[in-house]
Amino acid sequence: MGDWTTDSNDALTISLVRSEKDKLTAEDTNLVEFHPTFTYPIYGTDEKLYGYKDLLIDLRLASGSLRTYLNVSYSAKLPPPSPVDDAEAMLQKFLPEDFETDLAKFNEYAEEDSLNFKPYGKKIYEYTKRASGDADGEERQYEVWHAKFDTPGFAAYHRRMQLFILLYIEGGSYVDEDPAWEFVCLYEKRKRATPPSDSSDAPEPQHTYHFMGYSSLYPFYCFPSRVRLRLSQFVILPPFQHAGHGAALYTAIYTYVLATPDVAELTVEDPAEAFEDLRDRCDLRMLVAHARFAGEAFGEGGLGGGVGPVRHGARAKGKGKAKARVGKLGPPVDKAWAEKWRAELKIAGRQFSRLVEMLQLLHVDEADPRAWRAYRLQVKERLYRFNFEVLMQLEKVERQEKLEETFRSVCEDYRRILAMAKV
Numbered sequence: 001m002g003d004w005t006t007d008s009n010d011a012l013t014i015s016l017v018r019s020e021k022d023k024l025t026a027e028d029t030n031l032v033e034f035h036p037t038f039t040y041p042i043y044g045t046d047e048k049l050y051g052y053k054d055l056l057i058d059l060r061l062a063s064g065s066l067r068t069y070l071n072v073s074y075s076a077k078l079p080p081p082s083p084v085d086d087a088e089a090m091l092q093k094f095l096p097e098d099f100e101t102d103l104a105k106f107n108e109y110a111e112e113d114s115l116n117f118k119p120y121g122k123k124i125y126e127y128t129k130r131a132s133g134d135a136d137g138e139e140r141q142y143e144v145w146h147a148k149f150d151t152p153g154f155a156a157y158h159r160r161m162q163l164f165i166l167l168y169i170e171g172g173s174y175v176d177e178d179p180a181w182e183f184v185c186l187y188e189k190r191k192r193a194t195p196p197s198d199s200s201d202a203p204e205p206q207h208t209y210h211f212m213g214y215s216s217l218y219p220f221y222c223f224p225s226r227v228r229l230r231l232s233q234f235v236i237l238p239p240f241q242h243a244g245h246g247a248a249l250y251t252a253i254y255t256y257v258l259a260t261p262d263v264a265e266l267t268v269e270d271p272a273e274a275f276e277d278l279r280d281r282c283d284l285r286m287l288v289a290h291a292r293f294a295g296e297a298f299g300e301g302g303l304g305g306g307v308g309p310v311r312h313g314a315r316a317k318g319k320g321k322a323k324a325r326v327g328k329l330g331p332p333v334d335k336a337w338a339e340k341w342r343a344e345l346k347i348a349g350r351q352f353s354r355l356v357e358m359l360q361l362l363h364v365d366e367a368d369p370r371a372w373r374a375y376r377l378q379v380k381e382r383l384y385r386f387n388f389e390v391l392m393q394l395e396k397v398e399r400q401e402k403l404e405e406t407f408r409s410v411c412e413d414y415r416r417i418l419a420m421a422k423v
């Protein structure tokens with residue numbers, strides 16, 4: 001029986017296809033292949049397919065337009081009446097209606113799309129990055145585009161890209177085509193390797209766009225007259241992970257939020273651990289680099305006991321940790337000051353409290369009993385409020401022990417995040 005069972009995560013192979021003409025270097029591949037992390041929403045909780053030998057579920061997408069091709073092949077299939085899983089039909093239900101099954105036709109489309117696709121909506125952010133292993137050391141360009149379901153062409157595009165939510169976000173599901181949803185898509189923007197031909201009447205574009213990931217956001221009413229934008233889904237495709245693009249896409253969203261007067265704050269729906277780390281890292285770096293915030297937070301010595309050029313300068317002038325704590329950050333933090341900054345920076349309440357606590361931990365002198373006590377009480381007060389219902393079910397002594405235990409594990413996690421963020 002084992003021979004006829006296949007792991008559906010291994011069987012499903014995803015490729016992003018781009019034009020041969022779009023190769024930057026000889027090593028550059030025009031077919032980027034990878035596998036899903038999850039297929040349980042499609043193939044069931046055990047992620048196994050029964051009834052085939054050498055099963056290959058070949059799913060290809062044009063790298064920019066995401067036009068989709070599906071083909072299922074195998075070397076042998078159990079004959080009836082064996083209960084064979086229909087690998088093709090099970091996946092088809094989740095694909096856009098216009099998916100292709102003819103490879104020659106798909107390749108033709110992919111070739112054309114690869115050279116002519118232009119992102120939908122409005123460009124909101126761009127950055128450059130030097131690709132490691134890029135022989136000529138050239139900086140690559142990346143762009144983030146904002147669109148909604150009522151952006152012409154975008155709803156159909158979304159039906160192509162939403163599959164990545166099922167394949168990479170645990171517990172992820174498709175969203176309704178409610179016009180309020182907002183989307184930000186990340187693309188690599190490549191200068192065409194082969195110059196466009198001048199002969200044709202319609203001039204060909206100088207650049208090509210290749211999809212790398214996206215995020216969906218939903219606006220909720222926020223009293224009295226603005227919205228709270230809740231980040232719901234966020235995915236960077238595997239070939240582009242661990243290169244700083246997740247941080248860049250998050251920064252693009254945050255920059256958009258800051259620049260949009262209607263948006264009061266950015267919140268995140270049920271974040272996965274990896275995303276929470278990414279967000280903490282980005283938010284911490286933003287705060288430390290914010291001259292006005294850092295100046296007020298840490299007092300005259302700027303970053304005071306923190307790291308970076310200001311700290312070293314401050315120490316050289318004899319400004320140690322004790323001096324650094326004259327700022328509003330405390331501990332304890334000046335609550336009115338913190339709320340003013342939270343609102344200005346459009347960060348959600350709990351997240352801003354955590355960030356403040358992390359920055360305090362970075363600076364507090366644990367050997368100073370007064371400072372450490374002030375820090376402990378401030379963090380415990382927040383934890384107490386946050387876990388009120390659970391804590392109230394415990395006896396007083398047990399409650400104190402639980403709170404102390406939680407405080408220690410929170411500090412441990414903060415130290416891990418601070419080390420990772422390198423602030």
Ligand SMILES: CC(=O)SCCNC(=O)CCNC(=O)[C@H](O)C(C)(C)COP(=O)(O)OP(=O)(O)OC[C@H]1O[C@@H](n2cnc3c(N)ncnc32)[C@H](O)[C@@H]1OP(=O)(O)O
Nearest residue numbers: 168233234235236241242243244245246247271272274275
């Ligand atoms: C609200 C929600 O949607 S929650 C769901 C979140 N999404 C998912 O879980 C879907 C699957 N995962 C993903 O899409 C991605 O892995 C994400 C979004 C979690 C992270 O995206 P990435 O592009 O990998 O993020 P980024 O590269 O900025 O940082 C990730 C790691 O790469 C490291 N990194 C950053 N730049 C570089 C670099 N140049 N070279 C090597 N490593 C780097 C970071 O330090 C970080 O380290 P970590 O692995 O210890 O966390």
